[in-house]
Amino acid sequence: MSSWMKFNLMNSASPIMEQLIMFHDHTMIIILFITISVMMMMSLLLTNKFSSRNILENQILESLWTMIPAIMLMFIALPSLKILYIMEELINPSITVKIMGHQWYWTYEYSDKKNIEIESYMLNKPKKNEFRLLEVSNRMILPFMTQTRLIVSSSDVIHSWTIQSLGVKMDAIPGRLNQSSIMLNKPGVFFGQCSEICGMNHSFMPISLESINMKSFIKWMKTNN
Incomplete structure (x- = not known):
C-alpha cells in the first residue's frame, strides 16, 4: 500500500492544491480515454479493419475526429482557466x-x-x-x-x-x-x-x-x- 501511495501527489494543505489535484485527475481521465482510443485504432489498422472504402471516404467520420479533439481541449482548458483565475485572486487578505x-x-x-x-x-x-x-x-x-x-x-x-x-x-x-x-x-x-x-x-x-x-x-x- 505504501509503495502505491508514492505514485500519488502530496496531500493538499490548501484549497488551491485541492483544485490542482482535482484538475490533474480530470485531465488524466481524458488522457486515458485518448490513449485507449488511439491504441484501439492502431490495432484495427494493423488487422486491416479500416480498409473499407466507405470508412476511408466518410465525410461524417472525418468531421467527427476533427471536432472531438477540439471538444476535449475545451474540457481541459475551462477548468485550467478557472484555477488560474482563483490563484491570482486576492480577497481581503488578513x-x-x-x-x-x-x-x-x-x-x-x-x-x-x-x-x-x-x-x-x-x-x-x-x-x-x-x-x-x-x-x-x-x-x-x-x-x-x-x-x-x-x-x-x-x-x-x-x-x-x-x-x-x-x-x-x-x-x-x-x-x-x-x-x-x-x-x-x-x-x-x-x-x-x-x-x-x-x-x-x-x-x-x-x-x-x-x-x-x-x-x-x-x-x-x-x-x-
Whole structure:
C-alpha cells in the first residue's frame, strides 16, 4: 500500500492544491480515454479493419475526429482557466508577508501590525527527529484558515519560493515584487525548496512553514516584537 501511495501527489494543505489535484485527475481521465482510443485504432489498422472504402471516404467520420479533439481541449482548458483565475485572486487578505530570497537563505517580513523580520537558514546539524536538508533555523509562521498575501522578491539572483503541498510556486526576481496568496486549511509543518537554480548552494535553500491557530500566532507575534 505504501509503495502505491508514492505514485500519488502530496496531500493538499490548501484549497488551491485541492483544485490542482482535482484538475490533474480530470485531465488524466481524458488522457486515458485518448490513449485507449488511439491504441484501439492502431490495432484495427494493423488487422486491416479500416480498409473499407466507405470508412476511408466518410465525410461524417472525418468531421467527427476533427471536432472531438477540439471538444476535449475545451474540457481541459475551462477548468485550467478557472484555477488560474482563483490563484491570482486576492480577497481581503488578513496578513501580508514579504519574502526575500538571498544567497542562500530566506527572510520573512511581517509588517502589518509590527515590523518583524526573521532569517531562515538551513540547519547543518539537525536534531534526531528533524529532517536532513529541510529543517531551518526559523520557520515561517502562519495561522490556518486565514487569507494570506505573499509578496516575493530577491536581493541578488532569481530564486523560486515553492511549497508543493500548498500549490504555491512564485519566482523571486531582483527589482520586482511578485504577489501570490495562500490559505492553509489545517495545522502542521510543510516543507519546500528553492525551485530555481540560483547558484552553488541552490540545493541547500529549504523552506519550512508552520501552520498554527490564530491565538498561538498572535502570541508568537507578541514574543517576537
